[in-house]
Amino acid sequence: MMHEHSSATERQQLRRLLLSYRGQLTEAERERAAHKVSEHLHALTEFQQAQTIGSYHSVRAELPTAELNQHLQREKQLALPRLHPVVSNHLLFLQVTEKTIWHANSFGIPEPRLASPDIIPLDHLDILLVPLVGFDQQGNRMGMGGGFYDRTLAAHRAGRYPKLLTIGLAFDCQQLEQLPTEPWDVPLNMVITPAKIWDFRS
Numbered sequence: 001m002m003h004e005h006s007s008a009t010e011r012q013q014l015r016r017l018l019l020s021y022r023g024q025l026t027e028a029e030r031e032r033a034a035h036k037v038s039e040h041l042h043a044l045t046e047f048q049q050a051q052t053i054g055s056y057h058s059v060r061a062e063l064p065t066a067e068l069n070q071h072l073q074r075e076k077q078l079a080l081p082r083l084h085p086v087v088s089n090h091l092l093f094l095q096v097t098e099k100t101i102w103h104a105n106s107f108g109i110p111e112p113r114l115a116s117p118d119i120i121p122l123d124h125l126d127i128l129l130v131p132l133v134g135f136d137q138q139g140n141r142m143g144m145g146g147g148f149y150d151r152t153l154a155a156h157r158a159g160r161y162p163k164l165l166t167i168g169l170a171f172d173c174q175q176l177e178q179l180p181t182e183p184w185d186v187p188l189n190m191v192i193t194p195a196k197i198w199d200f201r202s
Protein backbone atom coordinates (compact mmCIF):
# COMPACT_ATOMS: atom_id res chain seq x y z
CA MET A 1 0.00 0.00 0.00
CA MET A 2 0.90 3.67 -0.19
CA HIS A 3 2.91 5.39 2.53
CA GLU A 4 3.37 9.02 3.48
CA HIS A 5 5.85 10.81 1.24
CA SER A 6 5.32 8.75 -1.86
CA SER A 7 7.30 9.59 -4.95
CA ALA A 8 5.84 11.69 -7.73
CA THR A 9 5.81 8.55 -9.89
CA GLU A 10 3.72 6.67 -7.32
CA ARG A 11 1.29 9.56 -7.15
CA GLN A 12 1.06 9.61 -10.92
CA GLN A 13 0.38 5.86 -11.05
CA LEU A 14 -2.31 6.17 -8.42
CA ARG A 15 -3.83 9.11 -10.33
CA ARG A 16 -3.97 6.99 -13.51
CA LEU A 17 -5.60 4.11 -11.66
CA LEU A 18 -8.24 6.38 -10.12
CA LEU A 19 -8.87 8.07 -13.48
CA SER A 20 -9.39 4.65 -15.05
CA TYR A 21 -12.06 3.74 -12.43
CA ARG A 22 -13.91 6.95 -13.17
CA GLY A 23 -13.47 6.46 -16.91
CA GLN A 24 -15.24 3.11 -16.78
CA LEU A 25 -18.55 4.64 -15.75
CA THR A 26 -21.11 5.11 -18.51
CA GLU A 27 -22.55 8.53 -19.18
CA ALA A 28 -25.89 7.38 -17.77
CA GLU A 29 -24.17 6.23 -14.56
CA ARG A 30 -22.38 9.56 -14.28
CA GLU A 31 -25.59 11.51 -14.73
CA ARG A 32 -27.39 9.36 -12.15
CA ALA A 33 -24.54 9.91 -9.72
CA ALA A 34 -24.64 13.68 -10.31
CA HIS A 35 -28.37 13.70 -9.58
CA LYS A 36 -27.89 11.83 -6.30
CA VAL A 37 -24.99 14.05 -5.23
CA SER A 38 -27.07 17.13 -6.00
CA GLU A 39 -29.87 15.77 -3.78
CA HIS A 40 -27.43 15.27 -0.89
CA LEU A 41 -26.06 18.76 -1.40
CA HIS A 42 -29.53 20.33 -1.31
CA ALA A 43 -30.26 18.55 1.98
CA LEU A 44 -27.39 20.33 3.75
CA THR A 45 -28.35 23.27 5.96
CA GLU A 46 -25.11 24.97 4.95
CA PHE A 47 -26.17 24.74 1.32
CA GLN A 48 -29.65 26.07 1.98
CA GLN A 49 -28.16 29.05 3.79
CA ALA A 50 -25.37 29.68 1.30
CA GLN A 51 -25.59 32.69 -0.96
CA THR A 52 -22.41 32.46 -3.01
CA ILE A 53 -21.20 29.11 -4.28
CA GLY A 54 -18.07 28.32 -6.23
CA SER A 55 -18.29 25.30 -8.53
CA TYR A 56 -16.40 23.80 -11.49
CA HIS A 57 -17.25 23.27 -15.14
CA SER A 58 -17.08 19.47 -15.39
CA VAL A 59 -15.04 17.93 -18.19
CA ARG A 60 -14.43 14.38 -19.36
CA ALA A 61 -15.40 11.82 -16.71
CA GLU A 62 -15.70 14.24 -13.78
CA LEU A 63 -18.85 14.22 -11.71
CA PRO A 64 -21.15 16.27 -14.00
CA THR A 65 -22.07 19.76 -12.82
CA ALA A 66 -23.91 21.24 -15.83
CA GLU A 67 -27.39 20.87 -14.35
CA LEU A 68 -26.34 21.84 -10.84
CA ASN A 69 -24.53 24.94 -12.10
CA GLN A 70 -27.58 26.06 -14.10
CA HIS A 71 -29.60 25.76 -10.93
CA LEU A 72 -26.99 27.63 -8.88
CA GLN A 73 -26.85 30.39 -11.48
CA ARG A 74 -30.58 30.97 -11.01
CA GLU A 75 -30.96 30.39 -7.28
CA LYS A 76 -27.64 31.55 -5.80
CA GLN A 77 -24.64 33.58 -6.85
CA LEU A 78 -22.49 31.16 -8.92
CA ALA A 79 -18.72 31.55 -9.28
CA LEU A 80 -16.54 29.43 -11.57
CA PRO A 81 -12.75 29.29 -11.70
CA ARG A 82 -10.38 30.44 -14.38
CA LEU A 83 -6.63 30.05 -14.42
CA HIS A 84 -5.29 33.08 -12.60
CA PRO A 85 -4.07 35.76 -15.06
CA VAL A 86 -1.34 37.00 -12.70
CA VAL A 87 -0.53 34.44 -10.02
CA SER A 88 0.65 31.32 -11.82
CA ASN A 89 -0.98 27.99 -10.93
CA HIS A 90 -3.67 29.70 -8.86
CA LEU A 91 -7.36 29.98 -9.67
CA LEU A 92 -9.49 33.12 -9.82
CA PHE A 93 -13.26 32.89 -9.33
CA LEU A 94 -15.67 34.89 -11.48
CA GLN A 95 -19.40 35.36 -11.17
CA VAL A 96 -21.33 33.55 -13.90
CA THR A 97 -24.57 34.91 -15.38
CA GLU A 98 -26.45 34.39 -18.64
CA LYS A 99 -24.26 37.15 -20.07
CA THR A 100 -20.97 35.40 -19.32
CA ILE A 101 -18.62 35.01 -22.27
CA TRP A 102 -16.71 31.71 -22.32
CA HIS A 103 -13.23 30.76 -23.43
CA ALA A 104 -11.41 27.43 -23.34
CA ASN A 105 -8.28 27.52 -21.19
CA SER A 106 -5.03 25.71 -22.01
CA PHE A 107 -6.53 22.45 -20.68
CA GLY A 108 -9.56 22.80 -22.96
CA ILE A 109 -11.80 23.62 -19.98
CA PRO A 110 -14.36 26.40 -20.57
CA GLU A 111 -13.88 29.34 -18.21
CA PRO A 112 -15.52 32.76 -17.84
CA ARG A 113 -13.82 35.64 -19.59
CA LEU A 114 -11.88 37.91 -17.28
CA ALA A 115 -13.81 41.05 -16.33
CA SER A 116 -12.83 42.79 -13.11
CA PRO A 117 -16.39 43.51 -11.87
CA ASP A 118 -17.08 39.76 -12.03
CA ILE A 119 -14.22 38.76 -9.73
CA ILE A 120 -15.41 37.07 -6.54
CA PRO A 121 -12.75 36.91 -3.82
CA LEU A 122 -12.46 33.53 -2.12
CA ASP A 123 -13.44 34.98 1.23
CA HIS A 124 -16.79 35.88 -0.32
CA LEU A 125 -17.68 32.26 -1.08
CA ASP A 126 -19.85 30.33 1.37
CA ILE A 127 -19.22 26.98 -0.32
CA LEU A 128 -16.64 25.78 -2.83
CA LEU A 129 -17.44 22.62 -4.80
CA VAL A 130 -14.16 20.98 -5.77
CA PRO A 131 -13.47 18.43 -8.53
CA LEU A 132 -11.26 15.52 -7.58
CA VAL A 133 -9.61 12.38 -8.92
CA GLY A 134 -9.54 10.62 -5.55
CA PHE A 135 -10.20 11.19 -1.86
CA ASP A 136 -9.57 9.30 1.37
CA GLN A 137 -11.19 8.82 4.76
CA GLN A 138 -9.40 11.85 6.20
CA GLY A 139 -10.61 14.24 3.52
CA ASN A 140 -7.33 14.29 1.63
CA ARG A 141 -7.79 14.96 -2.04
CA MET A 142 -5.94 14.09 -5.23
CA GLY A 143 -6.61 16.29 -8.25
CA MET A 144 -5.32 16.52 -11.79
CA GLY A 145 -1.80 17.20 -10.54
CA GLY A 146 -1.49 20.90 -11.24
CA GLY A 147 -1.73 21.91 -7.59
CA PHE A 148 -4.25 24.64 -8.53
CA TYR A 149 -6.67 23.96 -5.70
CA ASP A 150 -3.91 23.38 -3.15
CA ARG A 151 -2.35 26.74 -3.95
CA THR A 152 -5.67 28.56 -4.14
CA LEU A 153 -6.84 27.05 -0.84
CA ALA A 154 -3.58 27.39 1.13
CA ALA A 155 -5.07 30.41 2.95
CA HIS A 156 -8.17 28.36 3.79
CA ARG A 157 -6.08 25.74 5.57
CA ALA A 158 -4.36 28.56 7.43
CA GLY A 159 -7.80 29.58 8.75
CA ARG A 160 -8.12 32.78 6.77
CA TYR A 161 -11.53 31.96 5.23
CA PRO A 162 -13.37 30.81 8.37
CA LYS A 163 -16.80 30.69 6.74
CA LEU A 164 -15.73 28.85 3.57
CA LEU A 165 -16.90 25.24 3.38
CA THR A 166 -15.01 23.12 0.83
CA ILE A 167 -16.94 20.18 -0.56
CA GLY A 168 -15.47 17.63 -2.97
CA LEU A 169 -17.94 16.08 -5.41
CA ALA A 170 -17.13 12.50 -6.35
CA PHE A 171 -18.21 9.05 -7.46
CA ASP A 172 -17.95 6.28 -4.86
CA CYS A 173 -15.24 4.55 -6.93
CA GLN A 174 -12.93 7.52 -6.23
CA GLN A 175 -12.68 6.70 -2.54
CA LEU A 176 -9.53 5.17 -1.03
CA GLU A 177 -8.66 4.35 2.55
CA GLN A 178 -5.50 6.45 2.61
CA LEU A 179 -3.99 8.68 -0.04
CA PRO A 180 -0.31 9.53 0.13
CA THR A 181 -0.19 13.06 1.55
CA GLU A 182 2.11 15.93 0.72
CA PRO A 183 2.89 18.96 2.90
CA TRP A 184 0.93 21.32 0.62
CA ASP A 185 -2.26 19.20 0.46
CA VAL A 186 -5.32 21.05 1.74
CA PRO A 187 -7.88 18.56 3.12
CA LEU A 188 -11.53 19.03 2.17
CA ASN A 189 -14.19 19.83 4.78
CA MET A 190 -16.65 17.42 3.17
CA VAL A 191 -17.00 15.04 0.25
CA ILE A 192 -20.34 14.09 -1.28
CA THR A 193 -20.75 10.85 -3.24
CA PRO A 194 -23.99 9.16 -4.35
CA ALA A 195 -23.76 6.82 -1.34
CA LYS A 196 -22.76 9.21 1.40
CA ILE A 197 -22.07 12.66 2.77
CA TRP A 198 -18.60 12.57 4.30
CA ASP A 199 -18.03 15.26 6.93
CA PHE A 200 -14.36 15.60 7.90
CA ARG A 201 -14.79 18.57 10.23
CA SER A 202 -13.84 17.51 13.74
Ligand SMILES: Nc1nc2c(c(=O)[nH]1)N(C=O)[C@@H](CNc1ccc(C(=O)N[C@@H](CCC(=O)O)C(=O)O)cc1)CN2
Pocket (backbone or CB within 6 Å): 056, 057, 058, 059, 062, 081, 091, 107, 109, 131, 132, 143, 144, 145, 146, 147, 148, 149
Ligand atom coordinates in the same frame (compact mmCIF):
# COMPACT_ATOMS: atom_id res chain seq x y z
N1 LIG B 1 -13.39 20.87 -14.35
C1 LIG B 1 -12.21 21.18 -13.81
N2 LIG B 1 -11.77 22.43 -13.84
C2 LIG B 1 -10.56 22.72 -13.30
C3 LIG B 1 -9.74 21.73 -12.72
C4 LIG B 1 -10.24 20.41 -12.70
O1 LIG B 1 -9.60 19.47 -12.19
N3 LIG B 1 -11.47 20.18 -13.25
N4 LIG B 1 -8.52 22.09 -12.20
C5 LIG B 1 -7.91 21.43 -11.13
O2 LIG B 1 -6.80 21.64 -10.81
C6 LIG B 1 -7.87 23.28 -12.72
C7 LIG B 1 -7.23 22.97 -14.05
N5 LIG B 1 -6.24 21.95 -13.88
C8 LIG B 1 -6.07 20.90 -14.74
C9 LIG B 1 -4.85 20.24 -14.75
C10 LIG B 1 -4.62 19.23 -15.66
C11 LIG B 1 -5.60 18.86 -16.57
C12 LIG B 1 -5.38 17.81 -17.59
O3 LIG B 1 -6.30 17.46 -18.28
N6 LIG B 1 -4.19 17.28 -17.79
C13 LIG B 1 -3.84 16.37 -18.87
C14 LIG B 1 -2.63 15.57 -18.52
C15 LIG B 1 -2.81 14.76 -17.30
C16 LIG B 1 -1.65 13.83 -17.10
O4 LIG B 1 -1.19 13.19 -18.04
O5 LIG B 1 -1.23 13.72 -15.95
C17 LIG B 1 -4.91 15.41 -19.29
O6 LIG B 1 -5.60 14.80 -18.44
O7 LIG B 1 -5.07 15.22 -20.51
C18 LIG B 1 -6.81 19.52 -16.53
C19 LIG B 1 -7.05 20.53 -15.62
C20 LIG B 1 -8.87 24.38 -12.84
N7 LIG B 1 -10.12 23.98 -13.42
Ligand SMILES: Nc1ncnc2c1ncn2[C@@H]1O[C@H](COP(=O)(O)OP(=O)(O)OP(=O)(O)O)[C@@H](O)[C@H]1O
Pocket (backbone or CB within 6 Å): 011, 141, 142, 143, 144, 145, 146, 147, 148, 149, 150, 151, 154, 182, 184, 185
Ligand atom coordinates in the same frame (compact mmCIF):
# COMPACT_ATOMS: atom_id res chain seq x y z
N1 LIG C 1 0.75 25.69 -1.79
C1 LIG C 1 1.66 25.33 -2.72
N2 LIG C 1 2.79 26.04 -2.90
C2 LIG C 1 3.68 25.68 -3.81
N3 LIG C 1 3.56 24.61 -4.62
C3 LIG C 1 2.48 23.85 -4.50
C4 LIG C 1 1.45 24.17 -3.54
N4 LIG C 1 0.49 23.25 -3.65
C5 LIG C 1 0.87 22.41 -4.64
N5 LIG C 1 2.08 22.75 -5.14
C6 LIG C 1 2.79 22.04 -6.24
O1 LIG C 1 1.85 21.59 -7.19
C7 LIG C 1 2.20 20.31 -7.69
C8 LIG C 1 0.98 19.43 -7.86
O2 LIG C 1 0.41 19.12 -6.60
P1 LIG C 1 -0.61 17.90 -6.44
O3 LIG C 1 -0.10 16.70 -7.15
O4 LIG C 1 -0.96 17.78 -4.99
O5 LIG C 1 -1.86 18.48 -7.27
P2 LIG C 1 -3.41 18.12 -7.19
O6 LIG C 1 -3.95 18.52 -5.87
O7 LIG C 1 -3.59 16.71 -7.58
O8 LIG C 1 -3.96 19.06 -8.36
P3 LIG C 1 -5.15 20.13 -8.44
O9 LIG C 1 -5.25 20.83 -7.11
O10 LIG C 1 -4.74 21.06 -9.54
O11 LIG C 1 -6.38 19.39 -8.79
C9 LIG C 1 3.20 19.72 -6.74
O12 LIG C 1 4.33 19.35 -7.47
C10 LIG C 1 3.51 20.82 -5.73
O13 LIG C 1 4.91 21.06 -5.73
